Amino acid sequence: xxxxxxxxxxxxxxxxxxxxxxxxxxxxxxxxxxxxxxxxxxxxxxxxxxxxxxxxxxxxxxxxxxxxxxxxxxxxxxxxxxxxxxxxxxxxxxxxxxxxxxxxxxxxxxxxxxxxxxxxxxxxxxxxxxxxxxxxxxxxxxxxxxxxxxxxxxxxxxxxxxxxxxxxxxxxxxxxxxxxxxxxxxxxxxxxxxxxxxxxxxxxxxxxxxxxxxxxxxxxxxxxxxxxxxxxxxxxxxxxxxxxxxxxxxxxxxxxxxxxxxxxxxxxxxxxxxxxx
Numbered sequence: 001x002x003x004x005x006x007x008x009x010x011x012x013x014x015x016x017x018x019x020x021x022x023x024x025x026x027x028x029x030x031x032x033x034x035x036x037x038x039x040x041x042x043x044x045x046x047x048x049x050x051x052x053x054x055x056x057x058x059x060x061x062x063x064x065x066x067x068x069x070x071x072x073x074x075x076x077x078x079x080x081x082x083x084x085x086x087x088x089x090x091x092x093x094x095x096x097x098x099x100x101x102x103x104x105x106x107x108x109x110x111x112x113x114x115x116x117x118x119x120x121x122x123x124x125x126x127x128x129x130x131x132x133x134x135x136x137x138x139x140x141x142x143x144x145x146x147x148x149x150x151x152x153x154x155x156x157x158x159x160x161x162x163x164x165x166x167x168x169x170x171x172x173x174x175x176x177x178x179x180x181x182x183x184x185x186x187x188x189x190x191x192x193x194x195x196x197x198x199x200x201x202x203x204x205x206x207x208x209x210x211x212x213x214x215x216x217x218x219x220x221x222x223x224x225x226x227x228x229x230x231x232x233x234x235x236x237x238x239x240x241x242x243x244x245x246x247x248x249x250x251x252x253x254x255x256x257x258x259x260x261x262x263x264x265x266x267x268x269x270x271x272x273x274x275x276x277x
Contacts, residue, residue, distance in 0.1 A: 019046025021138045021139050029068075032173050047085040050087050110153055152258075179200060216251075225239055236262075241257055
């Protein structure tokens with residue numbers, strides 16, 4: 001396994017790879033969700049590159065950039081066991097050198113949900129993902145469905161800019177009790193961890209309502225809100241039922257709609273979602 005820390009080292013390693021190349025962009029502190037993406041990439045490509053980079057430009061003022069969990073040695077052990085070909089681990093000044101002034105902005109789909117709560121977040125996401133695509137030149141890039149809006153933004157950027165790669169979205173990996181795996185789960189207290197299962201329970205409620213014929217989006221939202229509000233440790237930021245491509249809120253539920261929510265437990269803010277099939 002090659003570890004590249006500069007752009008020049010990564011490009012050299014990429015030039016040595018044969019056949020199709022898959023990229024798994026991560027911010028490290030890897031868990032089974034990330035490893036599932038790596039396994040998928042290895043199954044579909046001749047070589048796999050994993051990036052580990054806690055991107056400072058997608059964190060807003062007062063967010064947890066400094067405290068974001070990091071365990072690079074453990075990450076590398078996990079990736080070594082999976083026989084990852086290359087790990088790209090740049091420092092911030094490698095990705096954003098002095099006088100860096102070029103940004104990628106995806107409009108409209110970034111103006112709601114996480115984009116409304118975290119101004120500038122998706123500018124940072126789109127810019128760093130664009131840079132990773134240019135440096136690694138993958139044939140496919142793998143993202144988890146858990147970050148639903150990020151998936152929409154990245155797919156839109158790739159389509160609009162005619163980027164020569166395929167975006168592969170992989171289903172959310174969950175704990176046995178249903179909680180979506182996330183690096184931020186480590187922030188939860190034992191009591192908050194138990195309470196956080198209400199996210200997946202609310203999505204299951206929505207799934208059951210829709211399967212039973214309820215297509216009124218407001219009724220589904222309110223049922224989810226009522227369920228979550230019964231958990232005293234949960235504080236809702238938003239519950240959304242939106243078009244899967246535009247993220248416009250829906251009046252009537254339809255196929256491929258994305259039901260997403262953001263809920264706070266103490267100081268920890270968790271996301272979850274499902275796609276209506």
